[in-house]
Amino acid sequence: MAYKRADRVNALLQRELGMIISEELRDPRIAFATVTGVEITSDLRTAKVHVSVLGDEEQVKSTITALNEARPYLRHEIGERTELRYVPDLTFVSDQTAERAARISTLLREAREREGRS
Numbered sequence: 001m002a003y004k005r006a007d008r009v010n011a012l013l014q015r016e017l018g019m020i021i022s023e024e025l026r027d028p029r030i031a032f033a034t035v036t037g038v039e040i041t042s043d044l045r046t047a048k049v050h051v052s053v054l055g056d057e058e059q060v061k062s063t064i065t066a067l068n069e070a071r072p073y074l075r076h077e078i079g080e081r082t083e084l085r086y087v088p089d090l091t092f093v094s095d096q097t098a099e100r101a102a103r104i105s106t107l108l109r110e111a112r113e114r115e116g117r118s
Contacts, residue, residue, distance in 0.1 A: 005044070006040050006041075006042060006044065009038075009040050009044055009047075009084070009088075010037070010038040010039065010040050010047075011038075012082060012084075013038045013040065013047055013049070013078065013088070014035050014037060014038045014049075016077075016078055016081055016082065017035045017038070017049060017074065017078070017090075018034065018035040020074060020077050020078075021033055021035065021051075021067070021074075022034075024077075025066075025070060025073075027066045027070065029062040029063060029065065029066035030062075030063050030066050030067065031053050031054060031055040031059040031060075031062070031063050032053065032054035032055065033051050033052070033053050033054075033063050033067070034051065034052045034053075034054075035049060035050070035051055036050045036051065036052045036095045036097065037049075037050040037095065038050070040088055041088075044084075044086065044088060045086065045088055045089065046088055046089045046091070047088040047089070047090050047091070048091050048093055049067075049090055049091065049092050049093070050093055050094075050095035051063070051064065051067065051092055051093070051094060051095055052094075052095045052097070052098055053094065060094050064092050064093070064094055067092040068091070068092050071089075071090050071092075074090060075087045075088075075089075075090060
């Protein structure tokens with residue numbers, strides 16, 4: 001399978017947004033956030049940004065809200081830092097992959113322990 005332009009743009013956006021969010025945004029509502037992935041549409045006009053947030057459910061919600069409110073600033077910065085002809089519209093969503101993986105790991109460990117006692 002060929003390496004598509006969308007894949008390169010995804011990687012570029014993930015790297016740049018990760019840097020901007022971690023180093024430049026000074027919103028106190030943003031907890032420890034990590035950009036874990038970007039999914040851009042084939043026309044390169046819309047991007048869904050997956051963000052993993054370290055904290056409880058309230059911190060996750062406030063972080064996603066703050067990031068969505070910071071979209072104009074983030075789009076401007078992406079436009080300044082990249083040579084993209086069109087900066088995609090950004091939508092931030094919570095990435096629950098790490099929490100799900102930890103939960104599955106816990107369930108598997110508990111199942112092994114129960115089976116070992118039988």
